[in-house]
Amino acid sequence: MNSLASTDLGPHDLSETPINLSRRGFLGASFGAFVLGVALPAGPARAQAGAGPAIDPGTRVPAFLEIRPDGSVLLQSPFIEGGQGIFTAMAQIVGEEMDADPSRFSVVAAPPGPDYLVVNGKLRITGGSMSVRTSYERMRRLGAIARRMLLQAAADRLGVPLADLRTEPGKVVHIASGRELAYGELAPAAMTLSVPTDVPLKSPADFRWIGKSVPRLDVADKSTGRATYSIDVAVDGMLLAAVQHAPRLGCEPAALLNEAQVGAMRGVHSVHRLPGAVAVVADRWWRARKAVEALQVEWKEADPFVQRPFPVMPADFSSAALKDKLIASHGKALDAEVVGDVGGAMGKAAKVVEAVYDAPFIAHAQLEPPAATARFNADGTLDLWVPNQAPEIFQRNAAKLAGLEPEQVRVHSPMLGGFFGRHFYYEASLAFPQAMQLAKAVGRPVKLIWSREEEFLRDTLRPMGVVRFKAGLDARGKPVALEAEVPGEGPRFRVNKVPLDKPDPTAVEGIAEKPYAIPNRRISQIPVPYPVMIGFWRSVGHSMNGFLYETFFDEMADAGQQDPFALRLELLAGNARLTALLKSVADLSGGWRRGPYTAADGSRRARGIAMASPFGSEVATIAEVSVSKNTIVLHDIWVAIDPGHVVNPAIVEAQVRSAVGNGLSTALLEEVVYEHGRPKARNYDQYPILPPDRMPPVHVRIIESGAPMGGVGEPGVPGVPPAVANALSTLLGRRIRSLPLSKAPLTASAS
Amino acid sequence: MELRINGMTHQIDVEPETPLLWVIREELGMTGTKYGCGLAQCGACTVMIDGRVARSCVTPVESVAGAEVTTIEAVETDPVGRKVVAAWIDNQVPQCGYCQSGQVMAAVALLKENPSPGESEITEAMVNLCRCATYNAIHAAVRQVAKA
Numbered sequence A: 001m002n003s004l005a006s007t008d009l010g011p012h013d014l015s016e017t018p019i020n021l022s023r024r025g026f027l028g029a030s031f032g033a034f035v036l037g038v039a040l041p042a043g044p045a046r047a048q049a050g051a052g053p054a055i056d057p058g059t060r061v062p063a064f065l066e067i068r069p070d071g072s073v074l075l076q077s078p079f080i081e082g083g084q085g086i087f088t089a090m091a092q093i094v095g096e097e098m099d100a101d102p103s104r105f106s107v108v109a110a111p112p113g114p115d116y117l118v119v120n121g122k123l124r125i126t127g128g129s130m131s132v133r134t135s136y137e138r139m140r141r142l143g144a145i146a147r148r149m150l151l152q153a154a155a156d157r158l159g160v161p162l163a164d165l166r167t168e169p170g171k172v173v174h175i176a177s178g179r180e181l182a183y184g185e186l187a188p189a190a191m192t193l194s195v196p197t198d199v200p201l202k203s204p205a206d207f208r209w210i211g212k213s214v215p216r217l218d219v220a221d222k223s224t225g226r227a228t229y230s231i232d233v234a235v236d237g238m239l240l241a242a243v244q245h246a247p248r249l250g251c252e253p254a255a256l257l258n259e260a261q262v263g264a265m266r267g268v269h270s271v272h273r274l275p276g277a278v279a280v281v282a283d284r285w286w287r288a289r290k291a292v293e294a295l296q297v298e299w300k301e302a303d304p305f306v307q308r309p310f311p312v313m314p315a316d317f318s319s320a321a322l323k324d325k326l327i328a329s330h331g332k333a334l335d336a337e338v339v340g341d342v343g344g345a346m347g348k349a350a351k352v353v354e355a356v357y358d359a360p361f362i363a364h365a366q367l368e369p370p371a372a373t374a375r376f377n378a379d380g381t382l383d384l385w386v387p388n389q390a391p392e393i394f395q396r397n398a399a400k401l402a403g404l405e406p407e408q409v410r411v412h413s414p415m416l417g418g419f420f421g422r423h424f425y426y427e428a429s430l431a432f433p434q435a436m437q438l439a440k441a442v443g444r445p446v447k448l449i450w451s452r453e454e455e456f457l458r459d460t461l462r463p464m465g466v467v468r469f470k471a472g473l474d475a476r477g478k479p480v481a482l483e484a485e486v487p488g489e490g491p492r493f494r495v496n497k498v499p500l501d502k503p504d505p506t507a508v509e510g511i512a513e514k515p516y517a518i519p520n521r522r523i524s525q526i527p528v529p530y531p532v533m534i535g536f537w538r539s540v541g542h543s544m545n546g547f548l549y550e551t552f553f554d555e556m557a558d559a560g561q562q563d564p565f566a567l568r569l570e571l572l573a574g575n576a577r578l579t580a581l582l583k584s585v586a587d588l589s590g591g592w593r594r595g596p597y598t599a600a601d602g603s604r605r606a607r608g609i610a611m612a613s614p615f616g617s618e619v620a621t622i623a624e625v626s627v628s629k630n631t632i633v634l635h636d637i638w639v640a641i642d643p644g645h646v647v648n649p650a651i652v653e654a655q656v657r658s659a660v661g662n663g664l665s666t667a668l669l670e671e672v673v674y675e676h677g678r679p680k681a682r683n684y685d686q687y688p689i690l691p692p693d694r695m696p697p698v699h700v701r702i703i704e705s706g707a708p709m710g711g712v713g714e715p716g717v718p719g720v721p722p723a724v725a726n727a728l729s730t731l732l733g734r735r736i737r738s739l740p741l742s743k744a745p746l747t748a749s750a751s
Numbered sequence B: 001m002e003l004r005i006n007g008m009t010h011q012i013d014v015e016p017e018t019p020l021l022w023v024i025r026e027e028l029g030m031t032g033t034k035y036g037c038g039l040a041q042c043g044a045c046t047v048m049i050d051g052r053v054a055r056s057c058v059t060p061v062e063s064v065a066g067a068e069v070t071t072i073e074a075v076e077t078d079p080v081g082r083k084v085v086a087a088w089i090d091n092q093v094p095q096c097g098y099c100q101s102g103q104v105m106a107a108v109a110l111l112k113e114n115p116s117p118g119e120s121e122i123t124e125a126m127v128n129l130c131r132c133a134t135y136n137a138i139h140a141a142v143r144q145v146a147k148a
């Protein structure tokens, strides 16, 4: 799951995703071989550079599968597990074609390497809700190849033709004699065979596991504390480290006023200056943390002549001022979608509606704080244990930092304690370069953990979203023209350092290319740089744009005295897939009713509806709210999702619930506020995330329309904030145009 | 000092104000109990002290001298713990899993004290944060044990 590419995953989009452009020398040479943030302008081809013929990703069975004598299977997954269930899905997909029960699989994250570039056969990231849909055929083929190799090994052993054999889960059977050979005993011979190329895939009608709610493979370990994450890594002889970052990005440590005292604290090994941070290495993390927080540091302002791969945080930056600036910005507009003649239609409209909507910066707030362990080995190689969504990108950058070849860096990718887009290569948000520098400096392995406070200080945020909307309605109240100007920056161009001379698809996704038949439309981006680190957050641009657009939609409907559900249906006329989806969510919720109405318990309630088309899936969401004791109460949320077809319905449902929880959290509570260049919140006390008592029952209906497979990790997010805000606006009789809703006064309007 | 954890006695030599969480993780090497916030906000560090739920990140180790600390590592040695783990698996609760040691311990503490909690008692007791929002499944799992 999580956040990278756009809804359309053509080669063009993918070619942009993994690249970090070179930025040299921006921190000078004071850290020896370490040059922070340098990355190669290298696509997948580069990762394959070197000897030998090109490797066709996802074909070399021994790189993926170890079949043990007892028939259990160890699978190297190209994708990293972080709660989205991808390890289980991979076992299902490979196991299906291999004819091996997924419950016999254990799955680990594969090391970096060309075999694992299975995202459309050329890339490896865990994000963009694309793991399954971009690797499905390839991973099935891998399973089919493995099965064929096992069959061949059996044929060789028995001296019979392949055609005389078939498989049953975990074994090859000689049809005539009924003689059985377990995969475990065939594996040693099978793994030495050359890779066959022409293996057929199963007919979906014969699927035994794909499409079934196979239990997750990681649930038992995660229910008993046995699952291990980056923060739990232990290597022999390691020391522990903690950091204190500069209060503003770009500042550097100058004087350390009490270095000697801190150095003498119990357990402290050494005190270090790092780019934009100070660090203490100690025998225990708790001691390192206490010591580094005791350090009195004088910070100096950023040297303006040094180039950095991230913006310097100005001392006077505030998120409130940025919002005002975005609302007022009138620079050059870059058109993302132009249909018909908006100006002309607006001129002829019977009524024009204008409104500005906004959504704040959002933090990832994944529950596991970043931790990274670095070990330089005697043979010149480096081991890194680092939370990441892109092992090869981390490997390349780590190699560059250390002055090594990529092959000399072993990147281990532990289970992620939540990610939501947090663990891409964001230069200012990485713990591993610090761990590497400290390990180098002390000559021992170092595990660095960021405290929660340091994480809130250095997280790369979901961008603030502001949209100026204008709609023209005809005499019957139907929209005939829609204009949306999106000032600001999108995460994809920022992360991949693409110049803003064309619209960033992730700035306008969820606003451009909406499916509603409004005959005249113009959606544009007005580039305005943000002086904060921005990146991918679960469902990326959709996560705020879903709110911004789908709430304005209701405002437009109200202005024309249209029911928002009926208007959506009308504007989707002829779109069978979305019409069915919309009707389905209404049906799931017991029939569309907007309210306000009085429920059986006497509460006044209203419902809101919203639609989204993220990551190749289609989603419709209905939320029911009331207000009690000046608090917004969610009663139920209903979601209909059409991802085309699915591998594991239970995992899809769990992902939708999780995404709904994230979406609801942003709707109700979350907001990163900057004042004087600093984030106000440094822990969950000031940055509340959705607590259990605010999670309503979530009802999910999965529709398999047979359309091309879409993503499932993120699409549940974007419909929730607008569905909730639309319900609340109906209940209060007043439009709410800003998130989070905790800021909105909850008294009903007289109008 | 002497520390009783999961029925075993350990001799430890740390500053008395060290949070129990870091003693468990760093001195004893048991990493099932997690650090999420260090500020009694999230509950990832939940353990039981003399059968009561506690947030170990803000519990100075000196305060548990003589007490019996139970961590997730011992959950399956307890009959209620085994039921809770089974319900967690039945309901496929965890996603990223990072909060789940704490969630399981909170559930075990609740159900040991009150074998059949009602809805509001469950809501009052199960307050740990889950960024993956597995709350529906957590609730279902606790209810399953409560009913059983």
Ligand code: FES
Residues within 6 Å of the ligand: B034, B035, B036, B037, B038, B039, B040, B041, B042, B043, B044, B045, B046, B055, B056, B057, B058
């Ligand atoms: S780590 Fe103890 S409550 Fe969050």
Ligand code: FES
Residues within 6 Å of the ligand: A083, A367, A417, A418, B094, B095, B096, B097, B098, B099, B100, B129, B130, B131, B132, B133, B134
């Ligand atoms: S399962 Fe991820 S934080 Fe709870």
